[in-house]
Amino acid sequence: MKPFTKLVILLLSITFFVSCGNADDDVNFRLNTGDGLGKGKEVDECLNLGENDLILSIQEQFTTLPGKVSILFKVSDSDQNPISGLTADQFTIYEQGRNDDCFNTISTSESLARISPNSQVFSNNTLLVLDLSNSVLSSSLTELKSASISFIDNVMPDTAQESFKMAIYWFDGENELHLLNDLTISKEELTMAINGITDDISNDPSTDLYGAVIKSTDRATELLNASTQGDKIGAASVVLFTDGTDQASRFTKDAAQKKVDEADPNISFFTIGLGGEIDTQVLTDIGKTFSVFAANKEELETTFNEISTRVSERANSFYLFEYCSPKRDGSGENNLAIQVKAGSKQGAVQTKFDATGFTGGCE
Template sequence: MRKQSSSPITSAALLLGLFSSCNWPDRVNGPKEPQAEVYETAKENRGLLLACDSAAVYAPAKLSVIFTVMDTLGEPITDLTCDNLALLEDSLAISTHESAFRVKNHPQDLHLSTLLLLDLSGSIAGSDFDSLKASSHSFIRNLFQNTKRSNLSMAIYWFDGAAQPHKLVDFTSDTLHLHRTVTALNPGMSLDHATNLNGAIIRGLELVKAEVKKAKAGLVPHGALAIFTDGVDSAARFTAQEAQSAVDTSGPGVAVYTIGLGEEVDSTRLRAFGKNGFAFAGSIGQLQQNFETTATRIQSRIMNRYLLEYCTPKRHGRHNLRITAFEPRRQDSYGSLTVSFPADGFEGGCRLNGACVN
């Protein structure tokens, strides 16, 4: 009888799946977290950026990888299908007879915390203020449209010249409460007509990052800050460089969008602050559309997550799977990521309903 080789994966672990956060391996000492059985080893960006969120192996011989896809402008790619993916295992094309894979959108374990930050420093009044309220209502509707509330929470703050932004409603998934709060907005709320835009950005990012850290175990947390202003910073509490530094160091898990209104805004500065998107409204009549577009772009960050399941013919040792995604409308735009996984203990019987025909 052949003696079974020792395996780093127990049968119980294979049944449950060994999830990791796709840590990059240390080039000298191996994986940064040795207990992570599946980890990312390489990337290639030729127009698309793939990022591995988590990965696991399952009995009898399945590798599961959850990854996100964005273009070079940071726009989420939400419509990938089997036809847009190619797999290589140990640098060879996978066998259509001995292996199988499938892919689907997989937003279930992601939670996105969004902060809408409104400039109420005094320059918006009358019918313009009503338009701002209508735009905020549209933002809420578009953000939560066709999305499970368990995947989203939203807070609304406003700012003027004061040192700290003012809280209207803390992070919640209760859209009725959010709408009621917006309805209660009035132009007399601000007593300081200066604009602390730079400070609002810095503090807004702090609030978003603090909320991201509160995510429940098992969820992949992301954050987004959407800032509306119709002017420039006049309070001079913080410099534009300090605000830009806060944006630049906020990390890939926090998106920043800016919305500017009118001739007094500094579009160049707002575009730099909005690392994931900037929308400009030349007149108040364009504002609602820009709020809706920004909310839709934030929501799409949930829908650019994919679950790839792969039945491998490997039965022993460590192997690499390279996942390449091609942009649906531009085949010359693509990106790839490679994950390393162990196959010790794998055996026959892996089946996937609805597997891709490659």
């Protein structure tokens, strides 16, 4: 082989290697954007807590006199699956002041540690988006209504909370995302809206699937921006049901997928497909958080329930953990580490808080 040819091959090999490396870095960066430690950092090695099986991502933190420390974070496993249902006794608190070589364990009982309602700092909005094209209205409307009501029952809290809201939209072949029920905390209002759907609701028998994806993503983005005003943390879920493919051809698949891929990382996307006319790959790509498919209308409620479990778990994986710190005014800035254990898994995150003005007692 000639020297010049060898040089060209070498340069091409280096270019290929560098390109692959950059692609991997991009993927990791995107994942860490939504599922890293947030405002926290890795725990100091002096605690020797081991590898994290659970990821605690700090979303916000603040202190309240006379001595309360509040941390809002979400918990997921190493595969990014949300972890819900944790209780205060599963958390361990560690503090490190300026006179401490390492961290001291703070008793959760003595510090009155608790998981508090997070409505004052967290807002979660769910958009249920239903395909009401002719094929659904003529063959599976009864089953869809029953499955949607079951979804509402599972996702919305039994007692209305300002931090959990849902809106219902529908689409057919028109260039519009139709509003069925605006954002509300009322489970009863949402159920009435579903029951009110009739088989003559649509004037266009076609299916504008890609338009519905684009418009619902835009709406979720608007709601997320509005709900995060005033130092609130927000999350949103788009849950889209269809029994077919895009027929209107008003928008392209690439445009819809780009809208989903470039959405805020705190927006989750779920899809539910029915029957044999759907494109499972398209729905899987659009429902990048989770997708599920029903072979027939009798399976609809089961699939809606499966999605509702995922939506509920994600919403309930945000925790407002609060405790009364023993640190007092004059101690300045202190390190804080929080560890959680769930079965055989554990995870921890570290942050700081300022104890200026802290005195005895806690609300």
